[in-house]
Amino acid sequence: MASDKKLIIGNWKMNLGVHESSLFLHRLANEVKIHRNVDVIIAPTMLALQTLSLQVNYKQFKLAAQNFYWRDHGAYTGEVSATNLRGIVQYGLVGHSERRHVFNESDKDTRAKVQAAIRNGIRPILCVGETTNERTAGETRDVIHDQLIGGLANVTSEELSQVVIAYEPVWAIGTGKNAVPSDVTEAVVTIRHQLKHLYGAKAANEVQVLYGGSVTADSAADYLALNEIDGLLVGGASLDEKAFSTIIEKAHRSINSGKK
Ligand code: 13P
Numbered sequence: 001m002a003s004d005k006k007l008i009i010g011n012w013k014m015n016l017g018v019h020e021s022s023l024f025l026h027r028l029a030n031e032v033k034i035h036r037n038v039d040v041i042i043a044p045t046m047l048a049l050q051t052l053s054l055q056v057n058y059k060q061f062k063l064a065a066q067n068f069y070w071r072d073h074g075a076y077t078g079e080v081s082a083t084n085l086r087g088i089v090q091y092g093l094v095g096h097s098e099r100r101h102v103f104n105e106s107d108k109d110t111r112a113k114v115q116a117a118i119r120n121g122i123r124p125i126l127c128v129g130e131t132t133n134e135r136t137a138g139e140t141r142d143v144i145h146d147q148l149i150g151g152l153a154n155v156t157s158e159e160l161s162q163v164v165i166a167y168e169p170v171w172a173i174g175t176g177k178n179a180v181p182s183d184v185t186e187a188v189v190t191i192r193h194q195l196k197h198l199y200g201a202k203a204a205n206e207v208q209v210l211y212g213g214s215v216t217a218d219s220a221a222d223y224l225a226l227n228e229i230d231g232l233l234v235g236g237a238s239l240d241e242k243a244f245s246t247i248i249e250k251a252h253r254s255i256n257s258g259k260k
Contacts, residue, residue, distance in 0.1 A: 007231030010238025107150025172213025
């Protein structure tokens with residue numbers, strides 16, 4: 001575990017338009033208590049980011065982009081760059097399994113996006129995780145290794161402190177088949193081991209590492225109790241204000257109860 005702070009991220013994916021996002025954030029703001037030891041980050045659709053950035057109380061929520069292009073400017077019709085997102089978001093998801101598997105983004109694309117985020121003062125949340133077939137074939141460690149090396153290749157040890165890693169096994173995303181806590185521990189130990197190898201023990205211990213994949217208000221506490229993880233990346237349950245605020249309260253309590 002990197003710090004006494006937990007990070008809870010709500011990835012709304014391609015749900016909620018601009019008005020719906022704004023209304024939902026308003027409802028969420030009424031539910032979610034502000035805790036100094038929990039950072040809450042919302043990743044709405046790209047289109048809603050600006051509206052939410054004008055509405056949000058930054059003590060309560062920070063914003064993340066779900067995606068962006070790795071070049072800063074130019075003739076790239078339809079793309080939005082990390083430079084365009086400066087001042088609007090504090091974080092950006094990179095290498096999410098849906099980007100890798102639905103949009104065929106490679107480790108090279110992921111690496112370029114990590115660089116673009118850092119260059120533009122946006123903290124990249126680098127997602128890694130194995131598919132069902134890779135898991136069945138016993139390749140989980142190798143996949144994590146390759147995705148970490150692939151994504152972080154040009155990141156210096158100073159820059160590493162800006163990076164958040166999320167372990168999201170592909171088979172657990174949106175399926176209701178969440179990973180059991182012992183699997184998560186094993187994967188996160190592998191991640192930190194790899195980071196230690198690349199950057200040394202101190203830098204590796206300071207990186208925030210999250211779990212994501214079918215997290216619910218009921219299952220959240222089991223993960224938050226794990227010493228190895230610093231928070232959660234939540235999809236479906238972040239679209240329900242009661243469930244999401246319960247997860248945030250559990251994050252707060254997991255620190256206060258000393259379980260961490
Ligand atoms: P679910 O929580 O819906 O499984 O989604 C996880 C996820 O992909 C968050 O980025």
